[in-house]
Amino acid sequence: MRKPRDYDAELKALEDKARELKALKVTGLGELVIATGADALTAEELAGALVVLAETKDAAKREAWAKRGATFFQGRARRSAPASDRDTGSAQTQPGGAQPASGTTGAA
Structure with missing residues (x-):
């Protein structure tokens, strides 16, 4: 049962x-x-x-804010990551991950 x-x-x-x-x-x-x-x-x-x-509904402004935010986080990652991690291109993967958050990059 x-x-x-x-x-x-x-x-x-x-x-x-x-x-x-x-x-x-x-x-x-x-x-x-x-x-x-x-x-x-x-x-x-x-x-x-x-x-x-x-x-704000202006997609261009929101995209600009998203890019500036991605740049901010990349700068923080570079300051906190060891030198060996910075040279591997790990920072290059972050911008691609941040773009879909704006909701306009994939459709354009």
Whole structure:
């Protein structure tokens, strides 16, 4: 005979996992704010800038922001990677990975 499913335990496990993922997202976004130096802005300035970014529909602007972000992350990777890793071309794989995030590169 099959053991009945414990839906309450499954739901609690899913809620715990969702909380954990949200906490990781919040931590990651906070680290990004600090890494870019945006933590020097007031909360109102940062929120206002993010609202403008989120509302922008201009694909060219978004693509330019995506390229600038990819350049930022490549610079960080070069500073943190050992010299032997930098020469292997590992930084060349990152721009290709960052392009689909803009949503316009693959269609163009």
